[in-house]
Amino acid sequence: MAKSGRKAKTGGSEGLRAISRFRLSDILMMLFVGLLCATCIFPFLHVAAKSVSGNSAVIAKRVFFVPIDFTLDAYRSIFADGSLVKSMGYSVMVTAIFTLFGMISCTCAAYPLSRKRLKGRGFFTLLLMIPMYFSAGIIPSYLLMKDLRLLDTMWVLIFPLIYAPSNMLIMKNFFLSAIPDSLEESAFLDGATNVQILFRIVLPLSKAILATLSLFYAVGRWNAYADNMYYIKSDALKMVQYRLYQMVASATEAQTTTLSEAAAVTSTPEVLQAASIMFITIPIICIYPFVQKYFVKGTMVGAVKG
Amino acid sequence: MKKSSEKGTAVKTTWRKALRRDWQLYLMLLLPIALVCVFNYAAYPGLRMAFMNYKPAKGYSGSEWVGFRTFQKIFRDADFLRALKSSIVFNLLDLAVGFPMPVVLALMLNELRFRRYKRVTQTILYLPHFLSWAVIGSVAYAMFKPSTGLINIFLMRIGVITQGIPFLTEKWHWAVTYLLIGVWQSMGWGTILYLSAITNISNDLYEAAMIDGANRWKRMLHITLPGIRSTIVMLLIMNMGRIMGSNLERLTVFGNTQVRDFQYQLAVYIYEKGLQSGKFSMATAVGLFQSLVGLALVLISDRIAKRLGEEGLL
Numbered sequence: 284m285a286k287s288g289r290k291a292k293t294g295g296s297e298g299l300r301a302i303s304r305f306r307l308s309d310i311l312m313m314l315f316v317g318l319l320c321a322t323c324i325f326p327f328l329h330v331a332a333k334s335v336s337g338n339s340a341v342i343a344k345r346v347f348f349v350p351i352d353f354t355l356d357a358y359r360s361i362f363a364d365g366s367l368v369k370s371m372g373y374s375v376m377v378t379a380i381f382t383l384f385g386m387i388s389c390t391c392a393a394y395p396l397s398r399k400r401l402k403g404r405g406f407f408t409l410l411l412m413i414p415m416y417f418s419a420g421i422i423p424s425y426l427l428m429k430d431l432r433l434l435d436t437m438w439v440l441i442f443p444l445i446y447a448p449s450n451m452l453i454m455k456n457f458f459l460s461a462i463p464d465s466l467e468e469s470a471f472l473d474g475a476t477n478v479q480i481l482f483r484i485v486l487p488l489s490k491a492i493l494a495t496l497s498l499f500y501a502v503g504r505w506n507a508y509a510d511n512m513y514y515i516k517s518d519a520l521k522m523v524q525y526r527l528y529q530m531v532a533s534a535t536e537a538q539t540t541t542l543s544e545a546a547a548v549t550s551t552p553e554v555l556q557a558a559s560i561m562f563i564t565i566p567i568i569c570i571y572p573f574v575q576k577y578f579v580k581g582t583m584v585g586a587v588k589g
Numbered sequence: 590m591k592k593s594s595e596k597g598t599a600v601k602t603t604w605r606k607a608l609r610r611d612w613q614l615y616l617m618l619l620l621p622i623a624l625v626c627v628f629n630y631a632a633y634p635g636l637r638m639a640f641m642n643y644k645p646a647k648g649y650s651g652s653e654w655v656g657f658r659t660f661q662k663i664f665r666d667a668d669f670l671r672a673l674k675s676s677i678v679f680n681l682l683d684l685a686v687g688f689p690m691p692v693v694l695a696l697m698l699n700e701l702r703f704r705r706y707k708r709v710t711q712t713i714l715y716l717p718h719f720l721s722w723a724v725i726g727s728v729a730y731a732m733f734k735p736s737t738g739l740i741n742i743f744l745m746r747i748g749v750i751t752q753g754i755p756f757l758t759e760k761w762h763w764a765v766t767y768l769l770i771g772v773w774q775s776m777g778w779g780t781i782l783y784l785s786a787i788t789n790i791s792n793d794l795y796e797a798a799m800i801d802g803a804n805r806w807k808r809m810l811h812i813t814l815p816g817i818r819s820t821i822v823m824l825l826i827m828n829m830g831r832i833m834g835s836n837l838e839r840l841t842v843f844g845n846t847q848v849r850d851f852q853y854q855l856a857v858y859i860y861e862k863g864l865q866s867g868k869f870s871m872a873t874a875v876g877l878f879q880s881l882v883g884l885a886l887v888l889i890s891d892r893i894a895k896r897l898g899e900e901g902l903l
Binding site for chain 1: 602604607611613614615617618619620621622624625627628629630631632633634635636638694697698700701702703706709710712713714715716717719720721722723724726727728729730731732737739742743773776777805830837838841842844859860863864869872873876877879880884887
């Protein structure tokens with residue numbers, strides 16, 4: 284009891300909360316949440332440890348969360364083979380183009396639709412929101428892409444999804460709730476045009492939401508590969524996640540490596556797969572801590588219903 | 590609700606005046622409108638395939654109309670019925686297990702005492718949302734494989750089991766693993782909307798309750814939970830639309846021949862029948878059925894919620 288009392292003093296200096304004492308329920312909740320966090324970290328630690336461990340230690344099942352017989356052979360093979368590196372570069376490019384175009388089309392929809400005086404606003408909103416609730420499905424979309432001559436091109440991974448109704452809604456709600464009407468009205472009366480207002484007033488005030496939605500676009504594109512399954516046949520145009528999926532899918536049936544002879548693979552398939560997983564996941568894990576402080580704020584403001 | 594407020598604020602202007610004043614805004618709108626027209630609305634006419642015996646070689650004009658015969662055919666198709674059953678069962682289970690979890694977690698995160706601990710745990714819990722199913726699937730295999738999976742190795746080491754548990758290769762085990770991984774993936778991110786709703790609850794309510802002697806449990810039950818009720822209802826309605834559709838990436842990454850019975854859901858059916866076997870009409874009909882049922886479920890649950898006095902979604 285004495286111990287928990289001390290803890291309350293150090294941690295509970297935040298007004299209201301300080302009134303109540305630190306109890307058993309606090310410890311239980313902290314433990315529970317901590318346990319869930321462990322389930323998010325330890326599997327990746329395990330894979331990371333495996334990816335830099337020696338073959339014999341992995342085969343002997345001695346590797347848990349700490350690497351044994353540290354070696355970077357598997358990563359060396361990945362780089363020597365080059366195909367995964369190449370599709371990584373390709374994925375980065377697709378993701379970058381997608382995010383840029385996505386943000387432009389999202390802003391082009393969200394800003395006009397957030398202007399209450401816009402004539403025909405209800406109609407345009409409806410027009411731009413229906414695709415969120417009703418989609419034609421895979422086959423009609425597939426045939427449409429075929430007619431548009433987009434099958435098996437990079438652009439089929441970009442154009443169909445750059446306008447995302449859900450992101451538009453978040454941005455529109457942010458514009459509606461976070462930017463006071465009076466600010467724009469006065470600028471408008473001073474003779475500023477709509478575009479000037481957007482670039483000089485609205486966008487500078489919306490950095491949090493811009494960062495958030497860019498992240499949503501980037502992560503959405505980076506992670507999704509169902510459209511690769513539908514539309515892409517050439518290996519060179521497949522995104523890296525799809526390559527990983529194919530590796531996993533083939534590895535569950537038979538333990539084969541997908542790397543070429545040139546890679547001079549010495550690692551076991553298991554180690555190699557672990558290294559591939561880490562190779563693909565590390566970019567996300569690296570940028571994640573830097574952007575996460577924005578998206579929590581951004582989503583919270585944007586999520587306000589309106 | 591939205592309509593009325595719009596009518597209230599919109600000043601009557603003629604189109605000519607509106608265009609002259611806001612031409613830049615309309616110009617901006619052209620881009621997203623062109624995109625939805627070309628990539629979304631242009632696909633809708635393709636739905637007529639569901640009512641045709643569509644042959645890719647003949648195209649739309651050469652294929653014959655068959656009315657609802659394709660639908661009659663799919664409802665006699667054993668594969669479809671199995672996929673429909675698995676879809677409904679698994680998505681209902683997903684909803685039952687996966688929906689309450691973020692609510693519970695958000696309530697807990699809100700009660701956590703140390704700011705920093707709360708922030709760090711939140712950041713970690715969001716992480717699975719940012720990883721693709723390919724990554725989650727391959728990590729899951731590293732954890733759950735019968736002989737080389739970490740969990741089985743650990744359990745065998747401490748002597749609880751002598752043979753690996755087939756977490757992902759036997760259908761009943763698979764069902765549980767599949768559901769739990771789904772919950773795990775979505776629980777952290779799911780808390781965001783609830784946490785934002787909680788920050789909107791006035792502190793005065795909590796202060797008053799504390800003065801009245803309400804303990805933490807009572808405050809949670811009578812202030813926090815009612816405070817996020819409309820968010821819960823809104824998300825529940827949105828989730829109703831997903832009862833028919835499943836995530837193809839999640840299903841395929843955990844797919845193998847031993848668990849085909851449960852893994853073969855509508856998303857897999859459409860993908861395999863349509864794109865792999867070229868049965869375009871059947872796959873389109875199933876897709877249309879799926880979309881319409883999903884839409885109907887959203888509209889019906891929204892209506893029910895409104896009748897029960899909730900705010901609803903639309």
